[in-house]
Amino acid sequence: MRDILQFFFDCVGFFFVLYMIGYASFLFLAVMVGSSTLYGAKRRNALKNELLNEYYLPVSIVVPAHNEEVTIETTIRSLLALDYKLYEIIVVDDGSTDDTSRVVQETFHLKHVNRPIQRKLQCQPAEAVFESRTHKVPITLIRKKNGGKADALNMGINAAQYPYFLCMDADSVLQKDSLEKIVRPVLEDDRVIAVGGSVRPCNGAKIRDGEVIKYRMPNQILACMQVLEYDRSFLAARIMFDKFNGSIIISGAFGLFKKSVVIDAGGYNPATVGEDMELVVKLHVFCRENQIPYRIRYATDAICWTQAPERLGDLCRQRKRWHIGLYQCMTEHRSILMNPKYGMVSFVSYLYFLIYELFSPYIEVFGVCTIILALLLEFLNWPYGVMYTCIYIVFSAVLSLTAFFARIHTIDLKLLWMDVIKAIGLCMLEVSCLRFLLAWVRMSSLIGYRKKKVSWGKIERKKINFT
Amino acid sequence: MGSEVLLYLYGAVSLSMIVFNIIYNLILNEKDRRLTSVENRFVKKMEEQLERLDRGEAAEEKHFQKLVKKLSRVGNLNAFDKMLRDHLEPRASEPAVQKYMHELQNVFLQLAVVYRDRENVQAAYFAYFLAGHRQKNHMAVDTIQDIMVDYMKKDNLYCRVNALQALYEFGSPESVVEAVALQDRMGRFFHEKILTDGLLSFKGDHRRLTRLLWERLDRFSDRTKLSVLNYIRFRSGEYQEEMYAIMTDEGADKELRLSAVRYVGRYPYPPAKQALLSFAADRDPNRWEYLAVSVSALAAYPGEDVISALMGAIHSSNWYVRSNAAESLRAHGLGYEELLEVVGGQDRYAREMMMYRLDRKRLEEEDAMERAVAE
Numbered sequence: 001m002r003d004i005l006q007f008f009f010d011c012v013g014f015f016f017v018l019y020m021i022g023y024a025s026f027l028f029l030a031v032m033v034g035s036s037t038l039y040g041a042k043r044r045n046a047l048k049n050e051l052l053n054e055y056y057l058p059v060s061i062v063v064p065a066h067n068e069e070v071t072i073e074t075t076i077r078s079l080l081a082l083d084y085k086l087y088e089i090i091v092v093d094d095g096s097t098d099d100t101s102r103v104v105q106e107t108f109h110l111k112h113v114n115r116p117i118q119r120k121l122q123c124q125p126a127e128a129v130f131e132s133r134t135h136k137v138p139i140t141l142i143r144k145k146n147g148g149k150a151d152a153l154n155m156g157i158n159a160a161q162y163p164y165f166l167c168m169d170a171d172s173v174l175q176k177d178s179l180e181k182i183v184r185p186v187l188e189d190d191r192v193i194a195v196g197g198s199v200r201p202c203n204g205a206k207i208r209d210g211e212v213i214k215y216r217m218p219n220q221i222l223a224c225m226q227v228l229e230y231d232r233s234f235l236a237a238r239i240m241f242d243k244f245n246g247s248i249i250i251s252g253a254f255g256l257f258k259k260s261v262v263i264d265a266g267g268y269n270p271a272t273v274g275e276d277m278e279l280v281v282k283l284h285v286f287c288r289e290n291q292i293p294y295r296i297r298y299a300t301d302a303i304c305w306t307q308a309p310e311r312l313g314d315l316c317r318q319r320k321r322w323h324i325g326l327y328q329c330m331t332e333h334r335s336i337l338m339n340p341k342y343g344m345v346s347f348v349s350y351l352y353f354l355i356y357e358l359f360s361p362y363i364e365v366f367g368v369c370t371i372i373l374a375l376l377l378e379f380l381n382w383p384y385g386v387m388y389t390c391i392y393i394v395f396s397a398v399l400s401l402t403a404f405f406a407r408i409h410t411i412d413l414k415l416l417w418m419d420v421i422k423a424i425g426l427c428m429l430e431v432s433c434l435r436f437l438l439a440w441v442r443m444s445s446l447i448g449y450r451k452k453k454v455s456w457g458k459i460e461r462k463k464i465n466f467t
Numbered sequence: 468m469g470s471e472v473l474l475y476l477y478g479a480v481s482l483s484m485i486v487f488n489i490i491y492n493l494i495l496n497e498k499d500r501r502l503t504s505v506e507n508r509f510v511k512k513m514e515e516q517l518e519r520l521d522r523g524e525a526a527e528e529k530h531f532q533k534l535v536k537k538l539s540r541v542g543n544l545n546a547f548d549k550m551l552r553d554h555l556e557p558r559a560s561e562p563a564v565q566k567y568m569h570e571l572q573n574v575f576l577q578l579a580v581v582y583r584d585r586e587n588v589q590a591a592y593f594a595y596f597l598a599g600h601r602q603k604n605h606m607a608v609d610t611i612q613d614i615m616v617d618y619m620k621k622d623n624l625y626c627r628v629n630a631l632q633a634l635y636e637f638g639s640p641e642s643v644v645e646a647v648a649l650q651d652r653m654g655r656f657f658h659e660k661i662l663t664d665g666l667l668s669f670k671g672d673h674r675r676l677t678r679l680l681w682e683r684l685d686r687f688s689d690r691t692k693l694s695v696l697n698y699i700r701f702r703s704g705e706y707q708e709e710m711y712a713i714m715t716d717e718g719a720d721k722e723l724r725l726s727a728v729r730y731v732g733r734y735p736y737p738p739a740k741q742a743l744l745s746f747a748a749d750r751d752p753n754r755w756e757y758l759a760v761s762v763s764a765l766a767a768y769p770g771e772d773v774i775s776a777l778m779g780a781i782h783s784s785n786w787y788v789r790s791n792a793a794e795s796l797r798a799h800g801l802g803y804e805e806l807l808e809v810v811g812g813q814d815r816y817a818r819e820m821m822m823y824r825l826d827r828k829r830l831e832e833e834d835a836m837e838r839a840v841a842e
Binding site for chain 2 (some may be wrong): 003050051052053054118131133134186188332395398401405415
């Protein structure tokens with residue numbers, strides 16, 4: 001019996017060594033590629049290797065909103081402050097039960113019109129349409145029956161007049177040059193069908209006229225740890241995926257899409273809560289199946305500021321949602337797995353998300369349970385186990401800090417000593433505690449999961465510091 | 468198992484990266500101070516030369532030779548760029564400054580050759596620098612423009628865009644046309660928007676530029692042709708006959724023909740009316756784009772036959788055709804009474820579209836009144 005158990009623990013040990021080496025190698029590569037790319041981009045920008053003149057592709061900005069009375073005004077004001085000429089703003093109120101519509105109507109003087117909307121994508125019907133042409137750009141508010149975020153986005157696409165649309169969250173604000181910068185990859189290469197922007201937590205930022213005038217690491221520990229997590233996981237990893245056209249997620253908070261391709265691909269799927277990732281994966285599938293040359297890009301210098309949850313409960317709810325969305329997307333498009341037709345998207349991006357995002361909470365919790373079992377059965381090599389755990393934590397913390405320090409290569413963020421101290425202080429806590437807590441949350445997210453249940457996430461909203 | 472060695476290695480590289488970033492950050496913090504210091508040195512040297520010129524003496528040849536050497540470093544060029552903007556160009560009307568700037572042309576010419584052979588990023592920056600310091604009546608235009616056309620051969624998109632921008636600033640139509648032709652021959656991707664908007668920013672004689680571009684139009688690819696046609700549409704109303712010929716040429720590319728239809732919509736050309744009406748009467752679903760665009764163009768053409776064609780088009784099954792037809796009917800100034808057939812008719816789609824356009828007209832009038840009252 002002891003031999004069988006020994007064999008079992010050896011196998012588990014071997015698997016985890018492979019698993020951790022895979023993860024460490026991925027993180028290492030991502031952070032290195034991310035840092036060097038940011039460095040190169042900063043140098044190019046300093047030497048004016050960018051499209052500096054006024055080249056404007058017309059863009060429709062779609063803002064789906066559900067009970068966003070607290071933040072919607074700030075969001076629209078940030079959109080009106082954009083340094084761009086040719087765009088329109090479309091707010092889709094998806095059956096809010098608060099005063100979202102009233103705030104928009106009254107603040108921006110919108111008037112009721114009998115506007116027909118073409119049904120290119122299926123969505124709940126519009127109840128009323130309001131417009132204003134008295135601002136810098138046209139503003140449209142569409143009030144519709146509740147159908148979820150994807151449904152609201154589809155309505156926005158239907159109403160969009162321009163060939164490109166930009167989706168964003170109603171609790172986010174765009175930096176004033178962000179639209180100009182997110183459009184640039186399209187001007188540089190006409191195969192580009194989607195561009196993801198860089199989403200940063202705005203906790204700790206002060207924004208005036210669409211420009212960040214003060215940015216500090218947030219005071220709240222939880223928000224601060226998320227900043228480190230964003231730098232390491234989102235910024236670095238997405239830059240690396242971008243290198244081989246392998247991005248399979250563009251954050252719903254900030255992404256630009258070619259409208260015609262999205263419509264041909266079927267638009268957002270209202271049956272999923274991870275509609276942003278699902279759309280991007282669907283675009284890969286659609287373009288490859290139809291042999292359409294395409295590129296999906298990531299614009300590191302196009303910045304959107306969003307609120308990171310400051311309460312643990314909100315963070316857990318957000319991550320549960322993300323995990324369910326990930327599960328739905330991965331199962332919906334499982335044909336990509338190990339399919340040579342999809343190249344690197346299949347063998348790197350999809351596999352990474354499958355193993356290190358979807359399965360990782362189960363694998364990690366299984367690992368902890370095995371350690372406890374080994375401890376109880378006196379199989380645990382204590383000194384070796386502790387050493388390995390410490391190496392892993394220190395290594396992850398070093399990578400977090402590497403990604404954090406790489407922020408100096410982004411256009412507008414400065415490195416302040418107080419922020420450095422906070423980052424060093426919290427990086428260990430983030431990789432050793434928050435990561436495991438979130439693994440548990442993500443693992444439990446599918447318990448009681450029902451396929452048809454789609455609703456807007458509820459996170460406490462605060463007004464963004466935007467003047 | 469040895470796997471920890473791999474982690475140590477990764478960790479070591481990451482730590483080196485952190486150290487690099489910290490040092491880079493310290494350098495960055497110093498960058499502004501260094502830039503100002505270099506700029507001040509340039510100002511001092513320049514003032515010395517200006518004093519000489521004020522006294523009626525010639526500027527020192529040695530000074531310009533040193534400048535070429537110094538400005539061959541891109542960091543110094545950056546500081547010099549700032550110096551020109553902040554200290555020299557605001558005083559451009561002073562005779563000494565004008566003489567000094569005249570002398571600088573030779574420095575720029577030599578630098579253009581130096582940077583042409585540099586890495587693309589630096590070459591692009593030099594082209595940007597040159598575009599920013601257009602020196603009317605000072606540049607040895609022909610020579611430097613020839614070199615700028617060479618920059619168009621580079622792989623780097625920004626280098627080509629910046630070089631073109633410099634040529635737009637110099638204002639020589641011949642050089643711009645040569646650069647556009649070179650770009651087209653090389654076949655590298657260049658978004659139509661960049662070319663059209665760039666041509667619109669040209670600082671010279673647009674009439675001559677449009678004529679030269681038109682003369683070479685047949686030799687361009689369809690993509691470049693489209694950019695040129697769009698540019699001409701925004702800039703000149705003198706090509707109605709030529710555009711009409713493209714519009715009615717069945718063998719021409721669809722996008723070019725549509726651009727020509729838009730042109731005769733912007734600059735009404737009576738002989739084109741019949742062709743537009745024919746497009747508007749075409750019910751072939753594969754040719755709906757011609758229908759949609761011609762219906763828009765008909766907004767600029769008077770006549771009962773036009774109104775009748777638009778009244779027919781508003782019942783189209785195509786959403787865009789209906790939308791454009793409604794907008795054109797509104798542009799013809801028709802009110803509810805004249806449009807009764809549509810707004811009171813059985814076709815719900817046509818009715819909704821027309822009602823929306825009339826709603827919009829009403830709101831625009833209300834907004835205008837509110838603005839007038841507020842003023």
